[in-house]
Amino acid sequence: MTPKEQLQQYRNSIDNFDAVLIHTLAERFRITKAVGQLKAENEFPPSDPKREEEQVDRLRRLAVRADLDPDFAEKFLEFVIREVIQHHKQAASNQS
Numbered sequence: 560m561t562p563k564e565q566l567q568q569y570r571n572s573i574d575n576f577d578a579v580l581i582h583t584l585a586e587r588f589r590i591t592k593a594v595g596q597l598k599a600e601n602e603f604p605p606s607d608p609k610r611e612e613e614q615v616d617r618l619r620r621l622a623v624r625a626d627l628d629p630d631f632a633e634k635f636l637e638f639v640i641r642e643v644i645q646h647h648k649q650a651a652s653n654q655s
Contacts, residue, residue, distance in 0.1 A: 587639070588642075592646055594647070595647035595650035595651075596650050598651070599650040599651040605644050605648045605650075605651055606644045611640055614636060614640070615636055615637070618632050619632060619633055
């Protein structure tokens with residue numbers, strides 16, 4: 560295999576992983592929107608700092624086991640959590 564063919568093979572794999580990430584994130588957000596709706600209907604707060612802290616700790620441990628930078632994993636999860644909280648706040652305001 561030539562270096563150019565190897566590069567293309569790597570890029571094809573990256574493209575496949577990107578597709579998996581997008582579909583996985585979409586499914587995660589479908590579920591978290593349902594959680595936000597449930598919270599809004601029952602007047603639960605949009606965020607749960609204890610749960611968020613537990614998830615960050617859990618994800619950092621998973622990252623270490625997967626040989627991924629745990630700081631990167633934490634930043635990624637914090638970004639996702641911020642977006643989820645915004646969805647939950649929106650669901651709560653729609654209930655008013």
